[in-house]
Amino acid sequence: xxxxxxxxxxxxxxxxxxxxxxxxxxxxxxxxxxxxxxxxxxxxxxxxxxxxxxxxxxxxxxxxxxxxxxxxxxxxxxxxxxxxxxxxxxxxxxxxxxxxxxxxxxxxxxxxxxxxxxxxxxxxxxxxxxxxxxxxxxxxxxxxxxxxxxxxxxxxxxxxxxxxxxxxxxxxxxxxxxxxxxxxxxxxxxxxxxxxxxxxxxxxxxxxxxxxxxxxxxxxxxxxxxxxxxxxxxxxxxxxxxxxxxxxxxxxxxxxxxxxxxxxxxxxxxxxxxxxxxxxxxxxxxxxxxxxxxxxxxxxxxxxxxxxxxxxxxxxxxxxxxxxxxxxxxxxxxxxxxxxxxxxxxxxxxxxxxxxxxxxxxxxxxxxxxxxxxxxxxxxxxxxxxxxxxxxxxxxxxxxxxxxxxxxxxxxxxxxxxxxxxxxxxxxxxxxxxxxxxxxxxxxxxxxxxxxxxxxxxxxxxxxxxxxxxxxxxxxxxxxxxxxxxxxxxxxxxxxxxxxxxxxxxxxxxxxxxxxxxxxxxxxxxxxxxxxxxxxxxxxxxxxxxxxxxxxxxxxxxxxxxxxxxxxxxxxxxxxxxxxxxxxxxxxxxxxxxxxxxxxxxxxxxxxxx
Numbered sequence: 001x002x003x004x005x006x007x008x009x010x011x012x013x014x015x016x017x018x019x020x021x022x023x024x025x026x027x028x029x030x031x032x033x034x035x036x037x038x039x040x041x042x043x044x045x046x047x048x049x050x051x052x053x054x055x056x057x058x059x060x061x062x063x064x065x066x067x068x069x070x071x072x073x074x075x076x077x078x079x080x081x082x083x084x085x086x087x088x089x090x091x092x093x094x095x096x097x098x099x100x101x102x103x104x105x106x107x108x109x110x111x112x113x114x115x116x117x118x119x120x121x122x123x124x125x126x127x128x129x130x131x132x133x134x135x136x137x138x139x140x141x142x143x144x145x146x147x148x149x150x151x152x153x154x155x156x157x158x159x160x161x162x163x164x165x166x167x168x169x170x171x172x173x174x175x176x177x178x179x180x181x182x183x184x185x186x187x188x189x190x191x192x193x194x195x196x197x198x199x200x201x202x203x204x205x206x207x208x209x210x211x212x213x214x215x216x217x218x219x220x221x222x223x224x225x226x227x228x229x230x231x232x233x234x235x236x237x238x239x240x241x242x243x244x245x246x247x248x249x250x251x252x253x254x255x256x257x258x259x260x261x262x263x264x265x266x267x268x269x270x271x272x273x274x275x276x277x278x279x280x281x282x283x284x285x286x287x288x289x290x291x292x293x294x295x296x297x298x299x300x301x302x303x304x305x306x307x308x309x310x311x312x313x314x315x316x317x318x319x320x321x322x323x324x325x326x327x328x329x330x331x332x333x334x335x336x337x338x339x340x341x342x343x344x345x346x347x348x349x350x351x352x353x354x355x356x357x358x359x360x361x362x363x364x365x366x367x368x369x370x371x372x373x374x375x376x377x378x379x380x381x382x383x384x385x386x387x388x389x390x391x392x393x394x395x396x397x398x399x400x401x402x403x404x405x406x407x408x409x410x411x412x413x414x415x416x417x418x419x420x421x422x423x424x425x426x427x428x429x430x431x432x433x434x435x436x437x438x439x440x441x442x443x444x445x446x447x448x449x450x451x452x453x454x455x456x457x458x459x460x461x462x463x464x465x466x467x468x469x470x471x472x473x474x475x476x477x478x479x480x481x482x483x484x485x486x487x488x489x490x491x492x493x494x495x496x497x498x499x500x501x502x503x504x505x506x507x508x509x510x511x512x513x514x515x516x517x518x519x520x521x522x523x524x525x526x527x528x529x530x531x532x533x534x535x536x537x538x539x540x541x542x543x544x545x546x547x548x549x550x551x552x553x554x555x556x557x558x559x560x561x562x563x564x565x566x567x568x569x570x571x572x573x574x575x576x577x578x579x580x581x582x583x584x585x586x587x588x589x590x591x592x593x594x595x596x597x598x599x600x601x602x603x604x605x606x607x608x609x610x
Contacts, residue, residue, distance in 0.1 A: 021224075022219065022220040022223050022224075022268060023220070024216045024217065024220050025216070027215070027216055027219045027220055027264075028208055028212055028215055028216060028219075028264070030264050030265045030266070031205075031208055031209065031212075031215075031263060031264060032262070032263055032264075032265070033209045035150050035151075035153035035154065036106075036150045036151045036153065037150060037205070037262055037263045038146065038147055038150045038151070038202060038205060038206060038258075038259050038262060038263060039147070039255070039258050039259060039262055039342050040103075040106075040151075040262075040341075040342045041262060044342075045106060045107075048341065048344060049107070051344075051346075055346060057328065057331075057346065057347065058341070058344055058346070060331075060336065061331065061336035061340045061341050061344065062107060062341055064331075064335040064336040064337070064340075065099075065100055065103055065104060065107075065336065065337065065338050065341055066104050066107070066108065067335070068096075068100040068335070068337075068338075069100040069101050069103070069104035069113050070104075072096075072097045072100050072101050072116060073101075073112060073113070073116050075093075075097065077119065077120075077123050078090055078093060078094055078097075078120055078123045078124055079123075080127045080128065082131065083418075084417070084418035085131075085133065085134050085418075086131070086134050086136075086137060087130065087131035087134065087137040087141075088134065088136055088137045088140065090124075090137075090141075091130065091136075091137045091138075091140035091141040091144065092140055094120055094121075094124050094140075094141060094144040094145075095140055095141075095143060095144035095147075097116075097117065097120050097144075098117055098120065098121070098144045098145075098147055098148040098151075099147065099337070099338035099339070100338055101113045101114070101116050101117035101120070102114070102117050102147065102148055102151040102152055103151070103338045103341060103342075105117065105151075105152070105155070106151060111155075114152055114155040117148055117152055118148075118152060118155070118156060118160065120148070121144075121145055121148045121149065121152075121164050121167075122160070122163060122164065122167075124141060124144070124145065124167070125145065125163060125164050125166070125167020125168065125171070126167065127167075127171060129171055129175075130142070130171040130172060130175075132175045132179070135179060135183060135185060135192070135196050136192065136195050136196065138171070138172055138175055138176070138196075138199075139172075139176070139195050139196040139197075139198070139199030139200055140195065140199050141171070141172060141199075142168060142171075142172030142173065142176065142199045142200055142202065142203030143198065143199035143202045143203060143255060145164060145167065145168045145172065145203060145206075146168060146172075146202040146203035146204070146205070146206035146207070147202060147206065148164075149161065149164050149165070149168065149206050149207065150205075150206040165207050165210065165211065168203055168206070168207065169207075169211060169214065172200070172203050173200065173203055173204055173207075173211075173214040173218065174214070176196075176200040176203070176204075176214075176218055177214060177217045177218060177221075179196070180217070180218070180221040180225070183196075186221070186225050187225070187228060188228065188229065188390075189228045189229050189231075189232050190229060190232070190240065190241055190245075190249070190389075190390040190391075191229075191241060191245050191248050191249040191252075191390070193225060193226065193228055193229035193249075194226065194229050194230075194249045194250075194252040194253045194256065195248065195249070195252045197222040197225055197226050197252075197256055198222075198252035198253065198255045198256030198259075199252065199255070200218050200222060201218060201219060201222050201255075201256045201259050201260060202255055202256070202259045204218040204219060205219075205259050205260070205263040205264070208263070219260070219264075222256065223268045223270065226253075226256065226270055227270065227273055229249065229253075230253060230270060230273045230275070230276055231273050231274065231275065232275070232362065232363060233273070233274075233275030233276050233278070233279045233362070234273070234274040234275030234362060235274055235275055235278075235361055235362065236275065236278050236281075236282075236359070236360045236361050236362060237275055237276070237277075237278030237279035237280065237281050237282045237360065238275075238282050238360035238361070238362045238364065238365070238366055239279070239282060240297075240362065240363045240364040240385065240389045240390070240392075241297050241298070241389065241390055241391045241392075242293070242294075242295070242296045242297030242298070242299050242391065243282065243283055243286045243287075243293040243294065243295070243296075243299060243303070243305070244293065244295075244297070244298070244299035244300060244303050245297065245298070245299075245391060246279075246282055246283060247283070247306075247308050247310070250279055250308075250310050250314070251308070251309070251310045251339075253276070253310075254309075254310040254313040254314070254339075254343075256270075257270055257271055257317075258313060258342075258343075271317060271318075275362070276314075276318075277314075277317075277318040277320075279314055280311055280314035280315060280318070280320050280322075280323030280326075281320075281322070281323065281358075282360060283305055283308065283311070283326075284322070284323065284326045284354070285354075285355075285358045285360070285368050286360075286366065286368065286381065287304075287305045288379040288381070288400070288402035288407065289370075289373075289374065289375050289376065289377045289379050289402050289405065290379075290402045290405065290406065290407050291304045291305060292304050292305075292400075292402070292407055292410075293305060294366065294368065294381035294383070294400050294411075295400060295410065295411040295413055296364075296366075296383045296393070296395060296398060296411055297389070297391040297392055297393065297414075298391035298393075298413070298414035298417075299411070299413050299414060300413050300414065301412065301413040301414075301564070302407075302410070302413070303413060305330060306330070306334060307327070307330050307331050307334045307335060307336055307337055307340065308327065308330070309336075309337045309338070309339020309340045309342065309343060310339065310343075311323050311324065311326065311327035311330075312324055312327060312339070312340055312343035312344060312345045313339070313343040315327070315345045316343055316345050321345075321348035321350065321352075322352045322354075324345040324347070324348070325347055325348050325350075325352055326352075327340075328347050354373055356369065356370050356371070356372070356466065356494070357369050357370075357464075357465075357466040357467065359461065359464045359469075361461075363385060363386070363389065364383060364384065364385030364386070364389055364392075365383070365384045365385060365460070365461045366381060366382070366383050366384075367381065367382050367383075367384075367461065367464055367469040367488070368380075368381040369381070369466075369467065369469075369488075369490050369494075370494075371490070371494040371495065375405055376403070376404055376405050377402075377403070378401075378402070378403040378490070378494060378495065378496075378497070378591060379401065379402040379403070380399060380400070380401045380402075380409075380488065380490070380497050381399065381400055382397065382398065382399040382469060382471065382486075382488050383395065383396070383397070383398055384396060384397070384459040384460055384461055384471050384473070385458070385459060386457065386458040386459070387453060387454070387455055387456065387457045387458070387476065388425065388426070388455065388456065391414075392425075393411075393437070393438045393439070393443065394433060394438065394439050394440040394443070394445075394452045394453040394455065394457070394476075395411070395440065395443040395445055395453075396445065396453055396457055396458075396459040396471070396473040396476045397445050397446070397459065397471050397473050397476075397486040398411060398443045398444050398445050399444050399488060399497075399499065400444070401497060401589065403540065403591035404538040404540075404591050404592065404593075405538070406535045406536060406538050407520070408517075408519055408521060408533060408535070408540050408589070408591075409444050409517045409518065409519055409589075410518055410519065410520065410569075411443065411444075411518070412436075412437045412442050412518065412557070412564075412566055412569065413437065414437065414438075415435050415436075415437045415438065415563055415564050416562065416563075416564070419435060419562060419563070421434070422435070425455060426455065427455055428452065428454060428455045428456075430455060433452055433455060435563055436557075436559045436563055436566070437559075437563070437564060437566075439452045440452040440453045442518060442557060442566075442571075443516070443518065444516055444517045444518050445516065446477075446484075446486070446501050446503075446513060446514065446515055446516070446585070447513070447514040447516065448477055448479075448480040448481065448503070448505075448511055448512070448513055448514075449480065449511050449512055450512070450514065451479070451480075453473075453476035453477065454475065454476050454477070454478060454479070456475070457473065457475045457476030457477075457478075458473075458475045458476070459471050459472060459473035459475070459476060460472050462485070463610060465610075467489060467490040467491075467494065468487065468488065468489040468490070468610055469487070469488050469489075470485060470486070470487045470607050470610055471485065471486045471487075471488075472484070472485050473485070473486060477503070480503075480505060480506060480507060480511055481503045481504055481505050481506060482504045482505075482506050483502075483503065483504040484501070484502070484503050484504075485501070485502050485607050486499070486500070486501050486502075486607075487499070487500040487501075487502075487607040487610055488500075489610070491588070491602070492590070492596075492598065492599065495590070495591065495593055495596060496588055496589060496590040496591070496598055497588075497589040498545075498586060498587075498588050498589075498602070499515070499586070499587050499589065500546075500584065500585070500586040500587075500604065500607060501513075501515060501584070501585045501586075502582070502583070502584045502585075502606070502607050503579075503582070503583045503584075504581070504582055505579060505580055505581055505582075505583060507580075508580075510577070510578030510579060510580050511578075511579050511580070512575060512576065512577050512578070512579065513575070513576040513579050513583060513585060514573050514574070514575050514576075515550075515573065515574040515575075515576075515585045515587055516571055516572070516573050516574075517542070517571070517572045517587075517589075518557060518569060518570075518571055519533060519535075519569070519570055519571070519572060520535060520568060520569055520570075521533035521534055521535045521540070521570065521572075522534045522535070522570075523554045523570050523572050525552050525553075525554065528544075528550075528551040528552060529543060529544040529550065529551070529552065530542070530543050530544075530552070531543075531552045531554075531572055533572070538591075538592060539591075539592035540589060540590065540591050540592060541589075541590045541592070541598060542572060542574075542587055542588070542589055542590075543587065543588045543590070543598070543600070544574050544585075544586070544587055545586040545587065545588055545601065545602055545604060546584050546585060546586040546604055547576060547583065547584060547585065549576065549577070550574050550575065550576045550585060551574070551575055552572065552573065552574055552575075553573045553574075553575055554570055554571065554572060554573065555570070555571045555573060556569075556570060556571070557569035557570060557571050574587055584604070584606075586602075586604055588602060
């Protein structure tokens with residue numbers, strides 16, 4: 001109801017993407033001038049405390065936050081220290097300390113937590129700057145200081161409030177107002193958009209009662225900018241930068257929208273943008289039985305799904321008990337965060353119905369398949385999209401696979417962001433593509449004549465059904481092939497995976513095509529077309545079904561400094577030499593299920609008829 005009233009008061013005009021045009025002169029007309037007004041008001045806190053008396057899960061969440069706050073009491077003062085071009089580690093440390101300490105004080109009333117939080121705020125407000133050249137640092141620090149100021153308002157005397165406001169304005173909000181006129185992230189469609197906008201929104205609303213000119217400039221600009229990124233979730237909730245950056249982007253989407261909701265009574269229609277309501281499903285389905293993500297783009301090495309408070313925000317906002325229940329499963333094993341308390345949703349008590357196959361459409365489509373939802377189940381995921389996506393690799397058609405509780409085919413993840421030329425990616429010869437983890441040589445994708453995919457390569461999903469998917473990635477191989485497609489299918493009653501590639505080669509000279517799979521397994525070549533992979537005593541066999549003459553080989557994925565070493569990682573290769581014209585490579589991956597004997601041969605069907 002308050003959002004409807006706010007919309008009428010503000011005279012909002014809905015745009016084509018679901019956001020609104022906002023008048024600077026009226027944007028603060030519904031401002032709640034009391035503190036705290038960001039994320040968690042005192043009335044909300046009172047309700048949580050009442051619930052906590054009889055809710056052991058909420059009790060655990062609060063205990064986790066207080067434990068973290070106690071550890072923050074022992075932390076040394078924050079100092080202005082950059083790593084490479086970034087102050088980001090300091091900004092994030094300040095943010096984590098602020099949420100833990102301020103919530104611990106609000107929950108317990110123990111002065112030690114508030115005093116330590118204020119000490120941190122004063123330290124960063126005395127910094128010479130918050131490193132605006134890498135604006136994420138500025139935005140996250142603005143967020144931290146804004147929430148700290150707002151939540152600790154009643155604890156801080158006016159002289160201290162003034163110091164914090166001045167630091168927030170000088171190093172954050174004044175720089176932010178200027179940034180909307182000239183910084184590239186304002187028009188971006190990836191995580192920088194949500195983080196920079198969300199951080200500035202929180203900071204501006206924190207002091208909108210005393211210094212309204214910053215909020216009057218920042219809120220309308222953020223509302224205009226944010227739809228560029230939020231619409232990227234459409235239509236199914238996927239995130240183009242991979243599951244790791246899904247969390248970063250979505251966390252700040254939640255911060256920004258929640259701050260506006262609590263302070264102004266409206267999110268200006270931003271939550272209605274197509275795809276956001278589905279976003280909580282993405283980490284659920286992209287997490288394999290091993291707990292590891294489908295690890296595409298610049299995700300961390302063996303990235304696993306961790307505790308994510310924004311899952312509760314999405315579940316509460318869009319009435320998605322499946323999303324909050326999935327997060328409850330996670331925080332039963334991991335520490336909860338302050339955000340889990342702020343946006344707490346109790347378990348639904350209902351058993352969720354989860355699909356065995358899921359397609360997430362969008363700029364970077366992802367197809368996911370399983371045999372079940374138990375810890376030993378078969379899981380395989382494959383990505384399409386385009387190679388120029390932010391944080392992207394040369395990896396169209398890359399697949400990852402779990403079975404028997406281990407990951408068999410894996411993506412190595414990101415390398416060191418401070419490597420020279422790490423972000424230079426526009427051309428095939430760009431320095432980014434010299435790094436092993438980022439180019440095609442490290443991924444489970446085909447190679448033609450040992451060359452990377454085209455940096456400008458694009459791909460699309462041609463067909464998706466409950467046990468199969470076909471991808472067209474011709475543009476990634478256009479130098480050598482007039483058509484290139486990859487099919488992935490669950491066969492043998494969802495106990496095995498068939499990976500089938502088809503090419504129409506254009507050259508007159510014979511080409512070498514290499515099918516590849518990156519793995520932690522020990523690989524034993526049994527014969528030219530049969531390999532056995534072993535991890536922790538578990539077995540998987542790989543068999544070349546086509547073409548005749550293709551042979552398995554093994555190579556090491558290990559690299560020398562300054563690149564990450566990839567110690568112990570190998571590549572299973574199936575090589576086809578002197579290939580011409582129409583070529584089909586098919587490999588069957590069969591986990592060693594108890595009592596199951598995989599087929600030695602299989603009738604293959606052209607991908608056009610899948």
